[in-house]
Amino acid sequence: MPSRLLDLSVPAPNGLRRGFTTGSAATAALKAALLFLLRGERPAEVEITLPEGDALRLPVQEVRRIAAGAYAEVVKDGGDDPDATHGATLWVRVTPRPDPGLPMTFSAGEGVGTVTAPGLRVPVGEPAINPVPRAMLRRAAHEVAGHEAFAVTVGCREGEAIARRTLNPRLGVTGGISILGTTGLVEPMSLEAYAASVEVYVRVAVYAAPPAIVFTPGKLGRDWARQTLRVPPRAVVQMSNFVGTALDALQAALTDTGYALPLLLVAGHPGKLAKVLNGDWNTHSAHSGMAMNAVARVAAGLGLEARAVQALAAANTVDACVALLAAHPQGAAVWAEVARQVARALRGRAPAVPRVRVALFALDGTQLGEAEG
Known part of the structure; x- marks a missing residue:
């Protein structure tokens, strides 16, 4: 049973309103369709279970019978x-x-994309429905029917046009949007407010005078800092995409306090951190390019063969670069050099820090490379 029912009308701590992901929307639509198909109910809203166990109640726009099944919209x-x-x-x-023992099958309806290039979390040829939303859909089926033996097609009205405003065309997802979400929720981030909060977190960390401060874009580096390095929470700053803002705040705080910070550790996925090698200090996709070309430049500088360099430059994601380099004898050297060059760029932005060390991680938490610049 869900541990608690979340209320999206209650503002987040920053005063803004939370939302829900495409994965949650698809899950609610499936649950509504199944309630109609199996129980004859036509719900105006449904309750879904989120990945972390909480529940969310979402409005349903339409439910109706179709040949051999049901259809719903959210x-x-x-x-x-x-x-x-x-x-x-x-x-x-x-x-x-x-047969109730069969697994759920997934298809891309009109407006939902199909994966056509490697490097994403879904294999080539599959509908662009990410693993967590798939698990949510399966769970919803079990909650209604006790099994998952259904053929599920997910679509999106005007999805192909919407996808042109996303990174999907570059990522090798064709025909529409992706069904995404890791928590089921969209946490609201006012960019100005978030940037201001990063500055506050940096100053709090500096005033604690720790032996090291950790900057991380997100969960990968945060978990590494807390679990492996045992860094106290106050010394870990989640900077999100605001790499330049965090470094400028650190430089200012160190100058103001006179504290000689021994070490800055920066940890995260190279898809974010390697963007600084292109001069992108706000790593949000709306403000920066992709990082594959930076990885390819580093590989070329290390003397990798032209075919390998071209493959890295042509990759649709940095995760595809991770896969390519995993099979290359110089792969570890490339990531170590990427880490070194990123560290050098970061130290140039915050010269009050004498040592900057960068650790790069794949999405599964595997460490790719670590170096000082």
């Missing part, structure tokens, strides 16, 4: 942090499979 609401899919209508078509 409008995605991004809260006060709207993205390209805010307001999009997600729909699900569901039909039973002949």
Whole structure:
């Protein structure tokens, strides 16, 4: 059973309104369709279970019978942090499979993309429905039917046009949007407020005079700092995309306090951190390019063969670069050099820090490389 029912009308700590992901919208649509198909109910709203166990109640726009199954629609609401899919209508078509022991199957309906290039979390040829939303869809089926033996098609009205405003064309997802989400929720981030909060966190960390401060874009580096390095929470700054803002705040705080910080550790995925090698200090996709070309330049500088360098430059994601380099004898050397060059760039932005060390991690938490610059 869900541990608690979340209320999206209650503001987040920053005063902004939370929203829900395309994965949650699709899950709510599936649950509504199954309730109609199996129980004859036509719900105006449904309760879904989020990945971390909480529940969320979402409005349903339409439910109706179709040949051999049911259809439902849910409008995605991004809260006060709207993205390209805010307001999009997600729909699900569901039909039973002949044997309750069979697994759920997934298809991309009109407006949902298909993966055509390696490097994403879904194999080539599959509908662009990420692993966590797939798990949410399966769980919703079990909650209604006790099994997952259904053929599920997920679509999005105007999804192909919406996808042109996302990174999907560059990532090798064709035909529409991706069904995304790792928590089921969209946490609202006022960029100005978040940047200001990063500055506050940096100053708090400096005034604690720790032996090291850790900067990280997100969860990978945060977990490494807390679990492996045992760094106290106050010394860990989640800077999100605001790499330049965090470094400028650190330089100012060290200058103001006169504290000689022994070491700055920066940890995270190279898809974010390697962007600074292109001069991008705000690593949000709206303000920066992709990092594959930076990885390719480093590889070329180390003397990797032209074919390998070209493959890195042509990769659709940095995760694809990770896969390519995992099979290359100089792969570890490339990531170590990327880490070294990133560290050098960061130290140039915050010269009051004598030592900067960078640790790079793959999405599964595997460490790729670590070096000082």
